[in-house]
Amino acid sequence: MMTEYRPFVPPERTLMGPGPSDVSPQVLNAMCRSTVGHLDPEFIKLMDDTKRLLQYAFQTANPLTMPISAPGSAGMEACFVNLVEPGDKVIVCINGVFGQRMAENVVRCQATPILVEDPWGTQTDPDKVEQALKAHPDAKILAFVHAETSTGVRNDAKALCALARQYHCLTIMDAVTSLGGIEVDIDGWQVDAAYSGSQKCLSCVPGLSPVTFSQRAVELIQNRKTPVQSWFLDMNLIVGYWGQGGKRAYHHTAPVNSIYALYESLRILHAEGLAASWQRHHRCHQKLVNGLAAIGLDMAVDEHYRLPQLNSVLVPENINEAEIRQRLLNEFNLEIGAGLGKLAGRVWRIGLMGYGCSDKNVDYCLSSLSTVMN
Amino acid sequence: MMTEYRPFVPPERTLMGPGPSDVSPQVLNAMCRSTVGHLDPEFIKLMDDTKRLLQYAFQTANPLTMPISAPGSAGMEACFVNLVEPGDKVIVCINGVFGQRMAENVVRCQATPILVEDPWGTQTDPDKVEQALKAHPDAKILAFVHAETSTGVRNDAKALCALARQYHCLTIMDAVTSLGGIEVDIDGWQVDAAYSGSQKCLSCVPGLSPVTFSQRAVELIQNRKTPVQSWFLDMNLIVGYWGQGGKRAYHHTAPVNSIYALYESLRILHAEGLAASWQRHHRCHQKLVNGLAAIGLDMAVDEHYRLPQLNSVLVPENINEAEIRQRLLNEFNLEIGAGLGKLAGRVWRIGLMGYGCSDKNVDYCLSSLSTVMN
Numbered sequence: 001m002m003t004e005y006r007p008f009v010p011p012e013r014t015l016m017g018p019g020p021s022d023v024s025p026q027v028l029n030a031m032c033r034s035t036v037g038h039l040d041p042e043f044i045k046l047m048d049d050t051k052r053l054l055q056y057a058f059q060t061a062n063p064l065t066m067p068i069s070a071p072g073s074a075g076m077e078a079c080f081v082n083l084v085e086p087g088d089k090v091i092v093c094i095n096g097v098f099g100q101r102m103a104e105n106v107v108r109c110q111a112t113p114i115l116v117e118d119p120w121g122t123q124t125d126p127d128k129v130e131q132a133l134k135a136h137p138d139a140k141i142l143a144f145v146h147a148e149t150s151t152g153v154r155n156d157a158k159a160l161c162a163l164a165r166q167y168h169c170l171t172i173m174d175a176v177t178s179l180g181g182i183e184v185d186i187d188g189w190q191v192d193a194a195y196s197g198s199q200k201c202l203s204c205v206p207g208l209s210p211v212t213f214s215q216r217a218v219e220l221i222q223n224r225k226t227p228v229q230s231w232f233l234d235m236n237l238i239v240g241y242w243g244q245g246g247k248r249a250y251h252h253t254a255p256v257n258s259i260y261a262l263y264e265s266l267r268i269l270h271a272e273g274l275a276a277s278w279q280r281h282h283r284c285h286q287k288l289v290n291g292l293a294a295i296g297l298d299m300a301v302d303e304h305y306r307l308p309q310l311n312s313v314l315v316p317e318n319i320n321e322a323e324i325r326q327r328l329l330n331e332f333n334l335e336i337g338a339g340l341g342k343l344a345g346r347v348w349r350i351g352l353m354g355y356g357c358s359d360k361n362v363d364y365c366l367s368s369l370s371t372v373m374n
Numbered sequence: 375m376m377t378e379y380r381p382f383v384p385p386e387r388t389l390m391g392p393g394p395s396d397v398s399p400q401v402l403n404a405m406c407r408s409t410v411g412h413l414d415p416e417f418i419k420l421m422d423d424t425k426r427l428l429q430y431a432f433q434t435a436n437p438l439t440m441p442i443s444a445p446g447s448a449g450m451e452a453c454f455v456n457l458v459e460p461g462d463k464v465i466v467c468i469n470g471v472f473g474q475r476m477a478e479n480v481v482r483c484q485a486t487p488i489l490v491e492d493p494w495g496t497q498t499d500p501d502k503v504e505q506a507l508k509a510h511p512d513a514k515i516l517a518f519v520h521a522e523t524s525t526g527v528r529n530d531a532k533a534l535c536a537l538a539r540q541y542h543c544l545t546i547m548d549a550v551t552s553l554g555g556i557e558v559d560i561d562g563w564q565v566d567a568a569y570s571g572s573q574k575c576l577s578c579v580p581g582l583s584p585v586t587f588s589q590r591a592v593e594l595i596q597n598r599k600t601p602v603q604s605w606f607l608d609m610n611l612i613v614g615y616w617g618q619g620g621k622r623a624y625h626h627t628a629p630v631n632s633i634y635a636l637y638e639s640l641r642i643l644h645a646e647g648l649a650a651s652w653q654r655h656h657r658c659h660q661k662l663v664n665g666l667a668a669i670g671l672d673m674a675v676d677e678h679y680r681l682p683q684l685n686s687v688l689v690p691e692n693i694n695e696a697e698i699r700q701r702l703l704n705e706f707n708l709e710i711g712a713g714l715g716k717l718a719g720r721v722w723r724i725g726l727m728g729y730g731c732s733d734k735n736v737d738y739c740l741s742s743l744s745t746v747m748n
Binding site: 003005007008009010011012013015017019020022023028029030031032033034035036037038040041042043046049052053069070071072073074076077101104105107108109197199205206207227228229230231232250251252253254255256257258260261263264266267270271329335340 | 402444624
């Protein structure tokens with residue numbers, strides 16, 4: 001007997017976890033338009049516009065700004081495999097899952113990670129970073145996470161970049177959860193390489209990772225002593241397809257429809273304006289925090305370095321956190337996130353990202369939470 | 375003054391190049407349904423069904439069968455970085471662009487490729503492969519391309535796999551353009567690792583690469599002496615998310631909507647049946663070949679090993695091949711492919727893949743070509 005497979009009709013969730021966030025219907029509609037070839041002249045124009053919009057979002061004039069055709073973890077890997085060579089020293093700031101993942105990437109490049117560790121839920125301490133920079137004058141790169149999705153902490157990107165330059169290091173910054181939700185100023189802070197994700201504050205579908213590389217980073221990549229260990233992520237090759245100029249050489253088949261979606265999500269961000277988007281994230285965050293306090297729930301992260309788009313909420317004693325999430329999902333079609341790594345079981349993570357960062361979602365989350373907690 | 379960005383409305387092309395192929399409206403509709411979380415229980419059920427359908431398409435019982443969250447080039451890299459270690463010898467059959475790319479992957483794994491080269495447009499010669507296997511008894515893997523998209527040649531996968539086993543080699547097979555269009559029999563041929571692409575005969579949107587690994591391959595991966603150089607493509611980690619069993623651990627955020635699309639495209643293939651799909655590809659191919667002959671165009675590849683889904687057509691003398699393609703695109707919204715690498719300027723590549731492999735497309739292509747050639 002032949003198995004029957006039925007069409008998949010997903011439930012209509014409200015996505016308030018750590019991502020993917022709610023995708024705007026406008027983005028979904030853009031994505032399902034007819035596929036064109038990855039070398040079609042109309043698609044190449046779209047690629048150019050997408051690059052310009054990414055430069056806007058990242059606040060950079062870097063010509064090498066484009067989406068990697070894979071999720072944020074691949075964007076992270078693209079930054080490390082292109083900039084790091086075997087034997088290099090890389091200072092990695094760790095105060096959550098994604099800092100750890102950076103260190104793992106350094107090891108896989110046969111380089112040495114110098115770890116600067118701070119407790120999960122607190123900021124990376126710039127003093128410790130400076131000590132590490134002093135202790136390792138041969139370090140080539142300082143790597144850190146701007147918005148730690150696993151904890152809800154904002155690291156001080158501007159200060160860390162200034163330190164890196166003072167000690168002649170390049171910087172790699174994880175901007176997966178920050179881009180579009182809080183200020184990201186690639187050129188102002190002089191970040192050398194950054195990667196983001198489509199599915200956080202851009203509210204696009206998951207699967208793409210915008211990246212940007214400074215001129216210093218490009219020179220370093222061009223002057224490597226060893227080949228980039230990944231063929232798929234080798235920027236020397238990718239630039240032939242995504243780079244400037246008329247002729248686009250085939251490297252891999254771009255995820256055409258996902259680029260439609262990314263373009264549309266960036267178009268929405270551009271129309272709203274970066275500052276307005278940051279302000280909206282801040283305002284909804286305040287409303288959420290106040291509402292949570294009213295039902296007796298405390299935030300896990302100090303307000304001075306708390307992310308508006310990723311809210312870590314302390315699970316009260318004697319509460320089965322998994323059961324609460326399950327009930328929100330089953331009874332309210334509402335997804336919030338569990339704690340990750342060291343914070344598993346201790347916090348919930350409530351995302352207010354992009355399209356999903358709205359009064360409507362805050363109200364719904366507070367009302368649903370308060371119902372299931374009673 | 376602020377730049378204005380307008381919605382992108384793609385032209386309605388007929389895609390008869392080397393891929394992406396025409397995507398079924400049914401697949402596009404499935405893709406733009408509401409995004410759910412990548413750990414949502416409903417999504418996890420969809421992952422399981424997608425794996426089962428991929429096992430059907432690959433004709434395998436391999437538990438480790440799943441889509442890589444990136445295009446075919448990343449699927450290729452996933453096979454090489456997981457199976458190859460520094461210092462290994464890998465025999466690579468080259469008779470087109472994608473065999474070359476395989477050799478490039480071997481080099482980036484710090485291993486040694488042993489090249490078995492045949493002229494572009496002809497088959498890999500099993501005798502030469504056997505000589506290489508005899509000359510290199512320490513070779514660990516035999517790698518070859520089943521359907522060379524750059525030339526339109528089908529290599530004899532069954533014979534090559536039999537040789538590999540005879541000489542105690544594992545096999546890596548590129549099935550990017552073959553899967554769904556001609557017979558692919560992973561278990562029957564005892565292929566150890568294979569990768570495909572979503573945008574060829576599956577007629578899904580570009581961006582995903584289905585892969586499958588045999589038990590022998592899994593054991594080899596589990597017993598590596600060195601870590602997999604790619605964190606993103608490390609099957610030891612990916613299996614925690616896509617593997618068997620109840621608990622799914624976060625590795626990266628899956629491209630949720632693209633998986634909706636892949637599932638739908640596989641559902642369509644399953645409903646038609648593999649044999650019926652292969653037959654349809656064969657029938658449309660014959661019709662195309664006959665029609666091309668009638669307008670004086672010859673095939674570049676011998677009929678004994680010609681791919682039905684990728685037709686390399688010789689460009690007649692004194693014809694500007696690029697101008698013909700341009701006119702087809704501009705006047706008929708019809709995309710056919712240029713020659714790639716050594717065949718650039720010498721052939722056109724006409725794809726008949728999946729949903730785009732239809733009488734309607736063959737008729738349209740023949741009529742448009744005959745108009746612009748006159």
